Amino acid sequence: MAGPLTSMKILDFSTLLPGPYATMLLADMGAEVLRVEAPDRVDLTRVMPPHDAGVSTAHGFLNRGKQSLALNLKKEGSKEKILELVRDYDIVIEQFRPGVMDRLGIGYETLKAVNPGLIYCAITGYGQTGPYKDRAGHDINYLSLAGVSSHCGRAESGPPPMGIQIADVAGGSHHAVMGILAAVIHRQQTGEGQFVDISMTDAAFALNGMAGAACLAGGQEQRPETSLLNGGSFYDYYQTQDKRWLSVGSLEPQFSARLCDLLELPEMKSLALSQNPEHQKALKAALSEKIKQKTLAQWQEIFADVDACVEPVLTIAEAAEHPQLKARDMVIGVDRGDGTLQRQIGFPIKFEKTPAATTRIGQPIGEGNQKT
Known part of the structure; x- marks a missing residue:
């Protein structure tokens, strides 16, 4: 049986890591994802090294199981194409700065007028409101402003640059998936769509968990190497x-x-x-x-x-190669499109009835044009 989200159809305008990671998770769970990409402004993950059989490994992983529609959103006729698609693809995810989709003529209000049940998820660094809503940023900035970096690392050397993108993935991607699925449940109950506003800084701030609780309610600010779990003990x-x-x-x-x-x-x-x-x-x-x-x-x-x-x-x-991760199928082979397999990280949630699966690595840009 296919994954649990086979009824979902998603129009994906996102680039780089947060949005594509979110829609990769949704695609692994069976959702139909159509990526809308500018043919003349290539997503960095399509070209960044290293490459496997001529394809960026980042692109092959992040965009597996999705179709690609090459479309310049600034050109005449593009708006009409999106309005046509959104009648069928009733979930939209985008990662532009606030107002960009409105200026392109395909913002939430415009799309909602075509499909009132639309679920529209916007992932940004700082959210749709507040003084920083139009400010540029990266993972390291979101973690810093959210207070996460202040209590990580060593007292002498300071916070470390992490090897994974915590705010992008644990913040943006995972919270976007949760928000979209919660909105889907609400729509099933009421018929209403809605706007889902994901701030990677908000999500990173929420990750503070116990340290945040100690500070806000207990008045105790955590510093590096001072608590049980951040180097202040033999842990x-x-x-x-x-x-x-x-x-x-x-x-x-x-x-x-x-x-x-x-x-x-x-x-x-x-x-x-x-x-x-x-x-x-x-x-x-x-x-x-x-x-x-x-x-x-x-x-x-x-x-x-x-x-x-x-x-x-x-x-x-x-x-x-660890036997525990191998037993959990956390390394899988994904079709490159020619019958050969690329090793990739597997899907981390195990469903008894509707196991997740993926069909192939990220497609060449525009390969799905003839299907739309």
Whole structure:
């Protein structure tokens, strides 16, 4: 059986990462996604390296399972084409700055007049309102303004530039999917469409979770290396003899006891349970000294059958070969369009009745023109 969202038809005007990641998730779940792309202004993810068989790996992944419509929205006749499509594609997702779609003649109010049940999702850096609504930004800026960066990293070196785009994906993409699906449920109950306003900064601010609760309601501002989970305790990363890293998350008493026993540090068991910063520093120093005496492979063997919340820091290539991720089908083969397969990250939600699937990697620009 196909994915759970086979009844959804989405018109996608987004580029780069946040919007395309969101519509990729929806396409994996069975939604029909038609990407509208400017033929003379190529999306950066189509050309950015590295490439696989001549196709950008970023494009192949982010736009898998979608069709591509090449259409210059500024040219005569384009508006009419979109108005025709929106009668059938009743969900729109776009990523322009506020007002751009209105200036093109295909903003929410115009499209809603054609299809009153339209669900229109706009993803922007700062949202449709507020003094920053027209301001440019990137993931690092959204995380900074949202307070996330202030309590991450090390006290001496400051916040780290992350290897993943947290605000773009965890903020923009995932919240856009949630917002769209919630609006679909509302439409099923009432027949009404609506505008869904996604700010990546809002979403990043919401990710503060426990630290945000402590600050806003408890008056306690979290700083780097001051709390249980951000480096202020022995819950941390430790370098091994071969310059790799081991993650230690043995917070609960039973786990910290096993950790200390395996590392032959029984005298440290009481320190693991202490909230005294000096005790935590002493424990971290002892763990660091012990862990650097063996290689990562040796520690993996030692902890292989021990339930102590200790795991190796793997590269992406190593993670892809880990038996847990392989058992969960988190690496899949996706058709390049010629019958050969490209390895990609799999879909992370497992449905019992309607498993997610994808047909092929991102299409060449305009390949879907003849179908529309």
